[in-house]
């Protein structure tokens with residue numbers, strides 16, 4: 224098959240893509256271009272439309288509207304060709320527990336049309352890449368969740384794809400596997416593979432991605448080099464993020480904080496409270512003194528920098544009953 228990816232043809236091109244589920248629009252007019260060698264991180268809270276976007280790119284879901292091409296092949300009109308250039312690692316992909324690792328990989332290698340000798344060599348290379356060579360004869364069911372994720376990654380790489388789609392690949396991985404994943408992605412990118420990755424582990428994502436995009440309610444709010452996006456999204460904020468940790472239930476303290484006029488967007492969990500504080504530094508000192516004078520078991524009071532995690536936190540308005548929220552700074 225001719226290699227259609229070049230400097231002028233993006234590896235992934237999404238133009239005005241919309242995804243509707245009956246009357247609900249999950250993705251609203253998305254535009255995105257990702258080139259060979261790029262690692263692009265799609266960041267967004269639950270329900271932002273990340274998986275819907277990945278499913279369209281992986282030819283598993285037709286977009287309602289718009290044009291989507293992988294390696295120059297339109298996913299709706301040339302899905303077979305597109306599939307040959309893409310590798311898709313879905314969020315927590317199941318693996319058959321009664322197969323050995325090499326048998327599982329061999330099934331997919333056969334489906335990709337590799338000959339017996341090619342299959343053997345390629346399975347060996349992919350297992351080496353994900354550092355699971357010694358698990359070749361192990362049963363899939365005996366692997367940890369992190370190792371299973373790495374086997375799924377090896378499976379997605381069997382046909383040497385030019386485009387990799389990884390939806391939440393780090394979920395379930397231990398820290399060592401995550402570092403390994405980062406190294407593998409960087410190596411693939413150096414070899415010219417275009418990578419689209421989504422994750423909730425944002426610190427991991429920002430350190431590996433060349434660019435990021437912030438998706439919320441199906442709309443791309445911003446995209447570009449990571450530090451530029453963080454700067455733009457944080458610009459004009461006249462508040463600081465604060466995180467309080469407690470040794471006891473945070474409910475009573477949350478009630479006190481909720482009455483404070485400079486505190487908003489409060490998110491409360493069992494022993495932690497996060498909120499935004501719009502007061503001056505002197506007012507922050509006064510708040511801290513006031514809290515210390517009361518009988519709360521506060522073990523830390525920490526300012527959270529405006530990083531990509533805060534941006535996501537700002538977008539992700541909690542809906543659960545254990546979170547109380549005020550949408551904007553309270554009127555003074």
Ligand SMILES: Nc1ncnc2c1ncn2[C@@H]1O[C@H](COP(=O)(O)OP(=O)(O)OP(=O)(O)O)[C@@H](O)[C@H]1O
Nearest residue numbers: 244247248249267268269270271272273274275276
């Ligand atoms: N088959 C479906 N039918 C109806 N609505 C759906 C369907 N699949 C997804 N949705 C809705 O579309 C929206 C986007 O879902 P999607 O899974 O793409 O988001 P996401 O960013 O991947 O979220 P998460 O991180 O929770 O997986 C959500 O509101 C979801 O409930």
